[in-house]
Amino acid sequence: MKTILHLFLAAVSLAASAKPGRAGYTLNIATAEPVVKVHDDIFITATVTNPSDEPEWIDFGESANDYNIDVRDGTGNFVPESAYRRRLTRSVFTGGRMLPMPPHKTVTASVDITKYFDFPESPGTYAIQLSRHDLRSNVLIITVIPTLAANDLETFPEGTVALQPAASSGAAQKDFSLEIEVDRSMVFSGQTIPVYAFLINKSSRNISIPAPNSLDSEYGIEVRNAEGETMPATRAGRARKNAVAVIGDHKAQFLMLPGLHLSGEVDITRYVDLRPQGTCFVQLRWDVPEALGGGEIRSNVLKLSIRGRAVQPQQPEPGR
Secondary structure, eight states: OHHHHHHHHHHHHHHHTOOOOGGGOEEEEEOSOSEEETTOOOEEEEEEEOOSSSOEEESOSSSGGGSEEEEEOTTSOBOOBOHHHHHHHHSOOOOOOOEEEOTTOEEEEEEEHHHHBOOOSSOEEEEEEEEETTEEOOOEEEEEEOOSOTTSSOOOOTTOOOSOOSOEESGGGGTEEEEEEOSOSEEETTOOOEEEEEEEEOSSSOEEEEOOSSTTTTOEEEEEETTSOBOOBOHHHHHHHHHHHHHTTOSOEEEEOTTOEEEEEEEHHHHBOOOSOEEEEEEEEEEOOGGGTOOEEEBOOEEEEEEOOOOOOOOOOTTO
């Protein structure tokens, strides 16, 4: 009862702050699935309407990134933002494309709320509201229930350590650090898993490093299962490792200013066979050029849980 009351008060608080938008626009959010399972996507539809008899122009509405998203749990606390949301917040906004809005017409965007927020592992009820400029939507209530498959996730002893911590070797360790993150720590088998890497110049001076040849960044990839065993490389992973060894230091130079974050992205599912379900640990490594002292810079270690999608039982054919 207390949780429901808190959620109701949070929803009332959100709704009370709603104001009519410019030119009388309205913003409505809805979902086809108000009840979802833990770790499932939460898709909502945001619809901006021009209810007036006059044509207008707006600079938002087509993309989920156009909106500020407010998500609170049953006690009224904010749900933590995801790594994707934090990167988006740090990005420079260059302005949206102006859209013509004829009278009584709408612009719609689909929003995956779980892409922007890290929902807890436990079930619960959540209040969601979108806003843009001085325009606020209605409040949508989403209920998250336990998954039906009790054995969907493997459990492992606490304190399992499969990779080295974020340690480095060589003289460059005082000058650089490597940080990695993912959008979600819970993924389905076969789903693409991009790992975002940030090589940071911690020193107070400019440092010239070999420029990466692609977004892939050529970081060394280490993925182990809960028993500490190395996950097998794919054919692309073996080819990538050989290509990096051949390229070596023969690259153009990139000047890193003090405090600069050199960002990269590695799709580890392309290079490592992550189809088996369970828990794995991911770490990236930057092999420091000999000109900078050699050695390696290791990232933090990420823990990923990989599970299978629930298989729906087949219905018997009519007459059987």
